[in-house]
Amino acid sequence: MTAQVASAAGDNWRNLTPTEKDxxxxxxxxxxxxxxxxxxxxxxxxxxxxxxxxxxRERIKQRYDQQxxxxxxxx
Amino acid sequence: MKNAxxxxxxxxxxxxxxxxxxxxxxxEDERRRIGRHLFGCLRCQGFLGDLQRLLPQMARTxxxxxxxxxxxxxxxxxxxAQQDERKHWWRSLIPQMKIWIVPAFGTVAMxxxxxxxxxxxxxxxxxxLRPAEKIPHEILADENQLQFFExxxxxxxxxxLQSQDEQKPEAVNTQSSRMRFQSGTV
Numbered sequence: 001m002t003a004q005v006a007s008a009a010g011d012n013w014r015n016l017t018p019t020e021k022d023x024x025x026x027x028x029x030x031x032x033x034x035x036x037x038x039x040x041x042x043x044x045x046x047x048x049x050x051x052x053x054x055x056x057r058e059r060i061k062q063r064y065d066q067q068x069x070x071x072x073x074x075x
Numbered sequence: 076m077k078n079a080x081x082x083x084x085x086x087x088x089x090x091x092x093x094x095x096x097x098x099x100x101x102x103e104d105e106r107r108r109i110g111r112h113l114f115g116c117l118r119c120q121g122f123l124g125d126l127q128r129l130l131p132q133m134a135r136t137x138x139x140x141x142x143x144x145x146x147x148x149x150x151x152x153x154x155x156a157q158q159d160e161r162k163h164w165w166r167s168l169i170p171q172m173k174i175w176i177v178p179a180f181g182t183v184a185m186x187x188x189x190x191x192x193x194x195x196x197x198x199x200x201x202x203x204l205r206p207a208e209k210i211p212h213e214i215l216a217d218e219n220q221l222q223f224f225e226x227x228x229x230x231x232x233x234x235x236l237q238s239q240d241e242q243k244p245e246a247v248n249t250q251s252s253r254m255r256f257q258s259g260t261v
Contacts, residue, residue, distance in 0.1 A: 027227040
C-alpha cells in the first residue's frame with residue numbers, strides 16, 4: 001500500500017513541468033505559513049472553483065494566464 | 076706662474092725625439108744620438124728641462140686614500156646587487172607559481188564555466204533540485220491537492236477574476252488553454 005502511494009506520488013509529481021513543480025512547492029510552503037482563516041477561505045474558493053461551469057473556469061483561467069503574462073512582461 | 080711658462084723651443088728635428096727620450100721610449104742608439112746632441116745644444120737642454128718640470132705636473136693625479144677605494148668597491152657591489160634584484164624580482168615567483176598555478180587556474184575556469192551555464196541561460200531553476208520530500212507524500216499522491224497548490228495563486232484572486240469575467244466576458248479558446256481543474260475537493 002505504501003509503495004503504491006509512493007509510486008502514485010512519484011507519477012503525479014513527475015508529470016508536472018519544472019515551472020509547475022516550483023509553483024506547487026512555493027504555494028505549499030506559503031500555505032503552511034497562512035493563518036487558519038485564510039486557509040479556510042482558500043478551501044472555500046477551491047470548492048467554489050470546482051462547482052463553476054467548465055466554460056467559466058476556462059475563461060477565468062485564460063484571463064488569469066493573460067494577466068500573469070502581462071505582469072511578467074512588465075517586470 | 077712658473078707652471079704657465081711656455082715650453083722653450085727645441086731643434087725641430089729633435090723635438091719629438093726629446094719627448095720620447097724623456098719617457099725612455101727610444102732605442103739605445105737613439106738615446107746615445109740624442110744624448111750627444113743634448114750635450115752641445117742649450118735650446119734642446121732647455122726644452123728637456125721644461126719637459127721634466129711640466130709633464131709630471133700634467134700627469135699628476137690626485138692621490139686618494141685607501142678608504143675611498145674600499146668604499147667605492149663596496150658601493151659599486153651594492154649598487155650592482157640592487158640593480159640585479161630590481162631587474163629579476165619577479166623571476167623568484169615563477170618556481171612557486173608553477174606549483175599552484177595549474178590547479179588554481181583549473182578551479183577558476185570550472186567555476187566560471189558552471190556560473191556561466193547556470194546564469195548564462197537564465198534558467199537557474201532548471202538546475203536546482205525541487206525536492207518532493209519537502210511536500211508530504213499524501214499531497215503529492217493526490218492529484219486534486221497538487222492542482223490546489225498549483226492554482227493557489229488563481230484561487231486567491233478568484234473573486235476578482237470572476238467579477239472581471241462577468242463585466243467583460245472574453246472568447247475562450249479551449250484548445251490552447253490547459254485546464255487542470257476538473258473535479259475533487261481539498
